Amino acid sequence: VKIYQKLTCGICRSSAHMVGKVVIVTGANSGIGFETAKDLANRGARVILACRSVSRATAAKQIIVKETGNKDIHIQQLDLKSLRSVREFCEQIKKTEKRLDVLINNAGAGGLGNYTTDDGLHVGMQVNFFASFLLTCQLVPLLKSSAPSRIINVSSMIHKYAELDFDNLNMEKYWSDYQVYANSKLFINLMTLELSNRLKGTDVTVNALHPGVAATNLFRNIPNAFIRQLVERTLGFMFQTPWEASQTSIYLAVSPEVADVSGRYFSDCREKEPSKLSQNHELAKKLWIESEKLVKYSLQEN
Numbered sequence: 001v002k003i004y005q006k007l008t009c010g011i012c013r014s015s016a017h018m019v020g021k022v023v024i025v026t027g028a029n030s031g032i033g034f035e036t037a038k039d040l041a042n043r044g045a046r047v048i049l050a051c052r053s054v055s056r057a058t059a060a061k062q063i064i065v066k067e068t069g070n071k072d073i074h075i076q077q078l079d080l081k082s083l084r085s086v087r088e089f090c091e092q093i094k095k096t097e098k099r100l101d102v103l104i105n106n107a108g109a110g111g112l113g114n115y116t117t118d119d120g121l122h123v124g125m126q127v128n129f130f131a132s133f134l135l136t137c138q139l140v141p142l143l144k145s146s147a148p149s150r151i152i153n154v155s156s157m158i159h160k161y162a163e164l165d166f167d168n169l170n171m172e173k174y175w176s177d178y179q180v181y182a183n184s185k186l187f188i189n190l191m192t193l194e195l196s197n198r199l200k201g202t203d204v205t206v207n208a209l210h211p212g213v214a215a216t217n218l219f220r221n222i223p224n225a226f227i228r229q230l231v232e233r234t235l236g237f238m239f240q241t242p243w244e245a246s247q248t249s250i251y252l253a254v255s256p257e258v259a260d261v262s263g264r265y266f267s268d269c270r271e272k273e274p275s276k277l278s279q280n281h282e283l284a285k286k287l288w289i290e291s292e293k294l295v296k297y298s299l300q301e302n
């Protein structure tokens with residue numbers, strides 16, 4: 001039982017406190033994001049729960065406040081399916097927060113289907129990549145003025161199965177859900193690589209991670225109820241708990257060991273080697289330029 005977990009799960013051993021630090025966790029109402037937010041709340045951070053459902057975020061906040069005693073927990077609505085929502089979220093953060101020490105791009109979803117959002121992007125690519133790309137770019141100035149600060153991008157080992165077609169960045173050819181998910185996670189890694197170059201000398205670091213395999217709500221969109229339950233029960237029985245899977249995000253957010261590390265890929269609280277494509281600087285630069293066009297925002301504007 002849980003053999004795989006025992007072999008792979010790293011636990012963040014850092015006791016670093018986060019009093020006085022401001023942290024944003026996207027997708028903080030469920031699974032790994034919820035456990036990440038709770039852990040950071042426990043360390044005294046001011047935590048902003050960036051969630052698409054205010055009622056689900058409120059339920060999460062109540063538990064976090066009750067279990068940690070930290071009342072400095074706030075909800076800010078964010079729906080990654082809408083770039084307008086991303087822009088409004090960032091505007092609100094700039095109004096309410098004087099600083100931002102850690103941004104954790106955790107939210108993600110699989111099985112979203114094949115349709116184009118109002119922003120003209122493939123829904124899976126937007127929720128898992130383009131919206132976080134825009135959100136990060138818009139918050140870079142605040143992160144810079146708060147430096148040293150950290151950006152943490154939750155990727156997945158599934159990125160290794162990405163099949164890149166550069167003429168089809170937005171997946172207009174409507175590939176399978178699995179392929180969309182894998183490609184979006186490769187893009188997260190490439191964005192991490194390019195952004196770390198662009199942030200050199202600013203004391204803002206950016207790293208990507210595979211959290212591990214855990215039974216969360218990630219599999220809710222599997223249409224066949226029997227298969228969905230089988231997957232969830234197998235994962236719950238054999239693999240990590242959501243708290244264990246939150247620990248690499250926590251390590252990257254708090255540990256002094258990684259204070260100066262940027263542009264890398266982690267899992268189990270250790271640096272790991274991502275796919276060869278994830279390490280391709282030319283590709284990363286090209287993707288960055290194309291992404292700026294697709295989300296109609298340029299980091300240079302700031």
Ligand SMILES: NC(=O)c1ccc[n+]([C@@H]2O[C@H](COP(=O)([O-])OP(=O)(O)OC[C@H]3O[C@@H](n4cnc5c(N)ncnc54)[C@H](OP(=O)(O)O)[C@@H]3O)[C@@H](O)[C@H]2O)c1
Nearest residue numbers: 027030031032052079080081107108156213214216217218
């Ligand atoms: N679980 C695993 O085995 C595993 C493995 C590798 C990587 N990951 C990655 O880990 C991250 C966390 O996933 P999880 O496993 O904790 O799954 P989860 O329990 O389903 O949590 C995902 C979070 O993302 C949010 N989200 C989904 N669509 C959104 C949207 N349009 N706008 C804003 N937020 C949205 C969800 O909000 P709602 O509750 O409102 O839907 C939820 O809070 C994801 O990036 C996932 O790809 C997970």
